[in-house]
Amino acid sequence: MTARPQQGTAWGAVAIVLVGAFMATLDSFIVIVAGPSIQADLHASDGQVQWILAGYQLTYAVSLITGGRLGDLYGRRRVFLTGMGVFTVASAVCAVAQTATLLIAARLAQGLGAALMFPQVYAFLTVLVPERDRHRAFARLGMVLGLATIAGQLVGGLLIGADVLGSGWRPVFWINVPIGLATMLPAARRLPESTAPHARRLDLRGVAVLSAALLLVTVPLIQGHQAGWPGWAWACLAASVPCLAAFVLVERRIAARGGDPLVRISLFRARSFSAGIVLVLVLYTVISSYYLVLSVSLQDGLGLTALNAGLVYTPAAVAFFVFSLLAGRLVPVHGRRVLEVGAVVLALGYAATAALLIGGVPYSPGTVIPTLVLQSIGGGLLITPCLNAVLSRIDPGDAGIASGVLSTAQQIGGALGVAVIGAVFFDAFTPASHDRAGAAAHALAMASLATLTAAVIAVVFVFLLPKTRKPHARDLQPAEPTMRAK
Numbered sequence: 001m002t003a004r005p006q007q008g009t010a011w012g013a014v015a016i017v018l019v020g021a022f023m024a025t026l027d028s029f030i031v032i033v034a035g036p037s038i039q040a041d042l043h044a045s046d047g048q049v050q051w052i053l054a055g056y057q058l059t060y061a062v063s064l065i066t067g068g069r070l071g072d073l074y075g076r077r078r079v080f081l082t083g084m085g086v087f088t089v090a091s092a093v094c095a096v097a098q099t100a101t102l103l104i105a106a107r108l109a110q111g112l113g114a115a116l117m118f119p120q121v122y123a124f125l126t127v128l129v130p131e132r133d134r135h136r137a138f139a140r141l142g143m144v145l146g147l148a149t150i151a152g153q154l155v156g157g158l159l160i161g162a163d164v165l166g167s168g169w170r171p172v173f174w175i176n177v178p179i180g181l182a183t184m185l186p187a188a189r190r191l192p193e194s195t196a197p198h199a200r201r202l203d204l205r206g207v208a209v210l211s212a213a214l215l216l217v218t219v220p221l222i223q224g225h226q227a228g229w230p231g232w233a234w235a236c237l238a239a240s241v242p243c244l245a246a247f248v249l250v251e252r253r254i255a256a257r258g259g260d261p262l263v264r265i266s267l268f269r270a271r272s273f274s275a276g277i278v279l280v281l282v283l284y285t286v287i288s289s290y291y292l293v294l295s296v297s298l299q300d301g302l303g304l305t306a307l308n309a310g311l312v313y314t315p316a317a318v319a320f321f322v323f324s325l326l327a328g329r330l331v332p333v334h335g336r337r338v339l340e341v342g343a344v345v346l347a348l349g350y351a352a353t354a355a356l357l358i359g360g361v362p363y364s365p366g367t368v369i370p371t372l373v374l375q376s377i378g379g380g381l382l383i384t385p386c387l388n389a390v391l392s393r394i395d396p397g398d399a400g401i402a403s404g405v406l407s408t409a410q411q412i413g414g415a416l417g418v419a420v421i422g423a424v425f426f427d428a429f430t431p432a433s434h435d436r437a438g439a440a441a442h443a444l445a446m447a448s449l450a451t452l453t454a455a456v457i458a459v460v461f462v463f464l465l466p467k468t469r470k471p472h473a474r475d476l477q478p479a480e481p482t483m484r485a486k
Helices: 011-026 032-042 046-074 076-096 100-128 131-162 176-190 204-223 231-256 265-269 271-301 306-312 314-334 336-358 365-391 396-428 436-464
Strands: none
Touching: 011 076, 011 100, 011 131, 011 176, 032 046, 032 100, 032 131, 032 271, 046 076, 046 100, 046 204, 046 396, 076 100, 076 176, 100 131, 100 365, 100 396, 131 271, 131 306, 131 314, 131 365, 204 231, 204 396, 231 265, 265 271, 265 396, 271 306, 271 336, 271 365, 271 396, 271 436, 306 314, 306 365, 314 336, 314 365, 336 365, 336 436, 365 396, 365 436, 396 436
């Protein structure tokens, strides 16, 4: 049946799907601080620890577009609940794992669950929230994603430091279980079911070709630096180009025959979508990598504990929270100008960090906290409305496809950032030096310059986005997805 659209925004339903977004994002970062503890407890090799950390990102990135398409076909609520169920069960298996092999397998399953769950978040915000409220909804989403990114290592440090009942690292996985169980029941009751009206069947050929292409991109990005960038890593990256070209050809042929492609290539004709996807990829190159190298510099360079290193991020987290909410109110009035200001402030934040450390200011938490806050002010004004800008002109029937592409850009950007910014940092970091703080300061300065380059590219793409149009009267109602009776 086709249900009448809501007259207002169901903020309770929005809150439910935001919990899923928080869980999926937090797990990309909370495990970082647990690596040494896991290795010691499970007697894992360096390679196994790397897969414990990276396996989640691998299956997550490769499966996101397929996850979004499954929501279009079989129902976004159903796929969201399935993903959360898989993610919750896999988290419990991670928490009780007694071998590194089992933990790696469970982390791969976690990534699959997240890939089913996360694209539905964007799709729900697009099809259920009227345009007048969509900036606020995406502001809250951006705030949640930013806080999960920043808070991951702080929460992980707190849980490991507490060592409840001698459980060590296991609470970083147990924490997902009660949250997942507590979210699934209200999700089943309060989320309406919706599908894409024109979706007919899953494009298995497209899934196979795209999965191969994404594997060829993500595996070397995730493993390349740790392995010393061997020949196979470069060969995979080179092979990904013709593989992606083959995917485009396959999808165009399916569409030309009147079929149902995994991704409609015509989506990229919209400048808001194509430029926005590149902007998201660049921004997540910055976000994921910078907090990783900052954590290493604080712990290995200044000797801070994981908890104290996490506390350094707290003022920045507060700034991101405040300015994310503020962006949701400013964008409907000032449009793209808010994103432009945010992009410039973000770049200035990285420039300020590099200038202070290169200028000889002693490296300490007090040195970087003000510049981290500046970065977070810019990020709050830019990242949250950017997500809405990418999806703002997408037809509700394409919400799942577009959401999967957007989510994939986030994950590929994160992997690219860790590979590139991480390589710059670790090549410059010489912890064996008698002056570890100085070595960390130099490495962080070099990483800040590399990140600044990406931030400047982001400024360019912000100006390529179309200016925000004023909403018409029809935009004040939520788009009407195909609703099915329970």
